[in-house]
Amino acid sequence: MKTTINIFWFRRDLRLDDNCGLFHALSSDKKVLPIFIFDEDILKKLPKEDARVSFIHQELKNINQQLLEINSGLSVFHGKPMDIFKDLSEKYIINTVFTNHDYEPYALKRDLEIKDFLASKNIIFKTFKDQVIFERNEIVKKDGTPYKVYTPYSKKWLEAFHSKGIQFFPSDEKLENFIKSETHQFLSLKDIGFTKSSIKVESYKINDSLIDSYEETRNFPAKNSTSKLGTHLRFGTVSIRKMVEKASKSNNITFLKELIWREFFMQILWHFPHTVKDSFKPQYDRILWRNNEDEFNAWCKGETGYPLVDAGMRELNQTGFMHNRVRMLVGSFLCKHLLIDWRWGEAYFAEKLHDYEQSSNIGNWQWVAGTGVDASPYFRIFNPTTQILKFDKNLEYIKKWVPEFQELTYSTQIVEHKMARERCLKTYKTALQKF
Incomplete structure (x- = not known):
């Protein structure tokens, strides 16, 4: 005979304490099956040593270990969320699926489809602010x-x-309401096609x-x-x-x-979900970006000849993190000195940053490019040399990430600041005058 259960779907809430949706699930009148789904549509876009996937997997292991101690366990799946829920609805009588809100465009579309499918099976889908x-x-x-x-x-x-x-929602006080002795699958990184990253997410x-x-x-x-x-x-x-x-x-x-x-x-x-691809201020989509691929690659590698810019990019590439002050400089340099579309930089950060969050990444890139809400004005162009005097005057950060910056082997500047500044002002002004 099938068991009647509720499900809690972990997503961007990988913890057992003060978890709003989990608290409500565990407060319900049915035993709760906890699940996590590695979404294949998201994973297939990532490098096989992605540090974020390794981090997620480790956090899931931590949760699973805590549940094993109370004779329960976390079920981890890999595939399309819709297919996983179709399978679960065949295996169990599901009363309610609990989860927490996600606000990104992809997630909103996914959740609407899941909600409609569950409704067709008379299963309630409840989401919470967390x-x-x-x-x-x-x-x-x-x-x-x-x-x-x-x-x-x-x-x-x-x-x-x-x-x-x-x-607060003391979900950790209700863990006894998870399903007990459930045979659950816990996939390894290898099972989902990944290997452990050599880069660790910092505590x-x-x-x-x-x-x-x-x-x-x-x-x-x-x-x-x-x-x-x-x-x-x-x-x-x-x-x-x-x-x-x-x-x-x-x-x-x-x-x-x-x-x-x-x-x-x-x-x-x-x-304003259109800002994923379009400038918040539509007139800025008239800018004629140069989009020079060689210059973009030099920026990505930290080989622009501007040591503070290069230090930031090398920190990002080697650690998955970049200091926020430096993020503003490297973003401004890409968009204004090199006249490369902010979307190129946004995509590179999305690939590399451990703390990548779509809303903040897009918001901040549009801020430095001058195209977004509450943006830095287009004529505000950081001088990458004077920024050193303001924020790294003893060159400690630069020496750490660009040790060769005073050697003959260091890259020559790929663009001259004064010329780049004037070119940027002219390009932006021309685009805005047409609007």
Whole structure:
């Protein structure tokens, strides 16, 4: 006889504590089967040693180990989510599938299709807010339209936060409601066609000292003063509610405001999904990008002849991380000095960054290119040499990543700053005049 169960579908929430959807699943009146699906449509686009896949797999192993200790286990699948749910609906009588919201265009389309299929089988599909404090239309203008500028959005966000507070979901207190002694499959990396990456995702570091001094230290890439929290928020190995609560207790709200930026870009992508491919400001899609492939490859390798730009790109290539201040510089350099389409840079970062989050990546690339919401004006062009004096004057960061920068073997500059600046201004101006 088939068992009647509920399912919890882990996605961007790889933890057992303070997990909203998981809490509601475990609070239901049916035993819960926990699953994770390695989506083959996503995996097939990734290199076989992708560090993010290795990280996800390790986090799933951690969850599975905790469940084994209570005579349960996590079922891990590989394939198309629709096919997996078709198989599960044959094996079990499923009452409800619980999961947490995902806001990216691909995920929204996938979830709608899954919801429709489940409805055809009289199975309920319930999703919950988990990876943000405020979502979708929760922080909007008085007329109900979305904010397109960060500062008023952040003020409204803070007002709502202080008036509503945070509700936590102690899912880790209800683990006994998982299915017991279930024969479950736990796939290895090899089973899904991957090998363990030689690059590791760094652990996050968040303490009172880092938060309190964040404003004065965050712009200097040689200092180890960033939290490395991005990847863990991306995959939900930490609770955003716990991180925001910790940040909100500091006298300095700069760190909290960085977390608000993340939610600002998420609601932008949700309201304006076309920005995945198109400039938020349509007139900027008239820019005649040069798109020189040799120059793009030099940028990718960190061989532009500008040491701070090259240091950032080499850090990215070797570690899967780049300091945020340097991200702004390398992005600006690509779009404005080399006149290469921001989409090229966005795609490269999507491939390399461990903390890649579609909304933030697109939002920040459109910001540096001048094409997005609340963007840096197109005539603001960072000087990659004077940026060294501001943010790495002792050359510590540069020496670490570009040790040969003072040697004859170091790359010559692929473009001259003054000429590139004038060329950029002229190109942007011409495009905007046509609009």
